[in-house]
Amino acid sequence: MLDYQELERIGKECGFTHIAPLDAATIRVLPEVREMCEKNTCHMYGKRWSCPPGAGTLEECEARVRRYTSGILVQTVGELEDELDGEAMMETEALHKENFQRMREVLHKQFPGMLSIGSGCCTRCRECAYPDAPCRFPDDMFASMEAYGMLVTEVCTANGMSYYHGPCTIAYTACFLLE
Numbered sequence: 001m002l003d004y005q006e007l008e009r010i011g012k013e014c015g016f017t018h019i020a021p022l023d024a025a026t027i028r029v030l031p032e033v034r035e036m037c038e039k040n041t042c043h044m045y046g047k048r049w050s051c052p053p054g055a056g057t058l059e060e061c062e063a064r065v066r067r068y069t070s071g072i073l074v075q076t077v078g079e080l081e082d083e084l085d086g087e088a089m090m091e092t093e094a095l096h097k098e099n100f101q102r103m104r105e106v107l108h109k110q111f112p113g114m115l116s117i118g119s120g121c122c123t124r125c126r127e128c129a130y131p132d133a134p135c136r137f138p139d140d141m142f143a144s145m146e147a148y149g150m151l152v153t154e155v156c157t158a159n160g161m162s163y164y165h166g167p168c169t170i171a172y173t174a175c176f177l178l179e
Contacts, residue, residue, distance in 0.1 A: 007072050010106055015099040018075040018161060022175055025069070029062040037146060044119070047135035049135040050122035055143040064115055065148065068177035070090060071114075073161050074103060080168040089170050092116035093120060097125035104142075107176055115177040117150075118142040145175065 004021045011019035036043055037052045053153050055061065076099055078092025084178045096119055104116050122128075122141045135141050152173050156163040165171055 001071075002070055004058055004072070009161065011074050014074075014103040015076070015095065016074040016103070016174060017077040017171075018073075018158050020073045020156075020161040022071040022073045022155075022177070023069075023161050024065060024071060024177055027065055027150055027155055029058050029065065030151055031058060031149065033149045033151050034058055034144055035056070042071050046120045047130060048121050048128040049130045050128075050143045051147055054130045055147040057121045058149050059097065061143075061175070063147040065177065068115060071154065071175055071177040073159055073173060074174050075156075075161065075171050075173045077165050077169055079170045080170060081082055082168060085168075092170050093172055095121065096174070098155065100142075100174050103176065107178070109177075110176045116174070117145050117148055118174045119172040121147075145173065 001023075007021075008019045009040060034052055040046075042130045048054055048055060056064075076092060076096035078088055078095070080088045100116070101116050107114055107116075121144060124137050124140045129136055131140075145155065155175070163171060163173070
C-alpha cells in the first residue's frame with residue numbers, strides 16, 4: 001500500500017503546488033484526445049518518440065496504464081499577469097518539468113517499475129532521433145498524459161484535484177503510476 005502522506009511530502013519537496021492520490025481505474029484512454037494530438041496544434045505530432053504516433057497506439061498506452069492500480073497526480077500552478085502572459089506560461093512549464101524530473105529521480109529508487117507520464121513532450125534531447133533511430137535515452141523519456149489519450153481535466157476531477165485555479169493561473173499536471 002502506498003504511503004500518500006510520504007508521497008505528498010516528497011512532491012512538495014520537489015516543488016509541486018498540488019499532489020493527490022491517483023486511482024488508476026479512473027483513467028480513461030480516449031480516442032478523441034489522441035485525435036486532438038493529430039491536429040498538431042503543438043507542432044510535435046510525428047516528431048518525437050514521446051508524442052503520437054511514436055508514443056505507441058492507444059491500445060499499447062492503455063495496456064501500460066492497466067498494469068497499475070494506483071499512483072499520484074502532481075501539479076505546478078503558476079500566476080499570470082494576464083491571460084496572454086506567454087512568458088509566465090513557459091516559465092511555469094519549465095519549472096513543472098524540473099519538478100517532474102526531480103520527482104522521477106526520487107521515486108525511481110523506491111519504485112523502479114513506475115510509469116511516469118508528464119506534461120508536454122519529452123525534451124531530454126534537443127533533437128529527437130524519431131523516426132530514424134531508437135530513442136537514445138529510453139529510461140529518461142516520458143510521454144504526456146494527452147499522448148496516452150487522457151483528458152487531464154477528467155483525471156484531475158475523478159481524483160479530487162482541481163484543474164482550474166482561478167483567472168490568471170496556469171496548471172501543468174503529470175502523474176506517476178506506482179507498483
